[in-house]
Amino acid sequence: MQNSYKRVDAHLSSLGYCSRSEAKKFLKIFQVRVNGERVFDTNKKVYHNDIIIDEIVLDPETLTVLMHKPSGIICSHDDVGVLIYSLLPERWQKRNPKLSTIGRLDGDTTGAILLTDDGALNHRLTSPKSDISKLYEVTLAQPLKGNEAEIFTSGTLILRGEKKPLLPAKMNVISESVVHLEISEGKYHQVKRMFAAVGNKVTALHRVSFGKYSIENLAIGEYKIL
Incomplete structure (x- = not known):
């Protein structure tokens, strides 16, 4: 499991909680704690796993999700229509790097699909050599x-x-x-x-x-x- 060491605002922005410019306001509104101590300094460098927001641990640094895709949903970032990412929490839609589907299902196809922001995993599972059933x-x-x-x-x-x-x-x-x-x-x-x-x-x-x-x-x- 990743546990990066970087500024508080970098953690929050990369995980989609807020932009860097919004970080100071975010720290005033929400109780962001590191090892039990509330943080107000956006420049403070901390480990991902030590951050708690309103008594809830941060989302994972890399995120992989299994979804039961409905019909009529499009597996794309750019196409017109209801995109699969709109079914996810708003902050997940703002993560950097972005969540992307591992392969695609047609709009009228339903069922199991994986989404991840782990580029190496995505490449590995979509490779012709992957032999995934x-x-x-x-x-x-x-x-x-x-x-x-x-x-x-x-x-x-x-x-x-x-x-x-x-x-x-x-x-x-x-x-x-x-x-x-x-x-x-x-x-x-x-x-x-x-x-x-x-x-x-x-x-x-x-x-x-x-x-x-x-x-x-x-x-x-x-x-x-x-």
């Missing part, structure tokens, strides 16, 4: 033909516009038009394109888990710090 519940427009699992498991399926075949994917049938699909890649619209390649269309897509992180205990729109 993602489990999806897929609802289809047409009943299954029966050969989809064999095709997906074979490791020979080449998506339109691609040159290399996909890695093997596991499919479990839930009903004639609902399946669980486990993939370890993250190509653009991969699940939708996989079913398009076998003559079907995805009508609803829900990510049940990302790696070891499942949202089974999170309601739609809820999140938790990892």
Whole structure:
């Protein structure tokens, strides 16, 4: 766990509690204590783990969050619409560096997504070499033909516009038009394109888990710090 040593106003601004210019006012309004002693000097250098605000410990220096993403929410900082970051506490939206999603889910896709301000972690988990398992519940427009699992498991399926075949994917049938699909890649619209390649269309897509992180205990729109 990080425990940086820097000015009080630097701690507060990097974690989104206030800007540096607002720090003096913040210290007057809120009881900011270091080792039990109230602090009013924004220049005072302290360790992150020693700071308490109104009897509550500071947010972590690096933050990673698991969210149950609702439909209609956009995984972007810049696009028009309801952005995923708007579902988080206001101060988390002001953190520096910014929180970013680890990969993306389409606007109409629901389920497990991670957000972090740890750039190294984000890069590691989105790298093509990461081999992170993602489990999806897929609802289809047409009943299954029966050969989809064999095709997906074979490791020979080449998506339109691609040159290399996909890695093997596991499919479990839930009903004639609902399946669980486990993939370890993250190509653009991969699940939708996989079913398009076998003559079907995805009508609803829900990510049940990302790696070891499942949202089974999170309601739609809820999140938790990892």
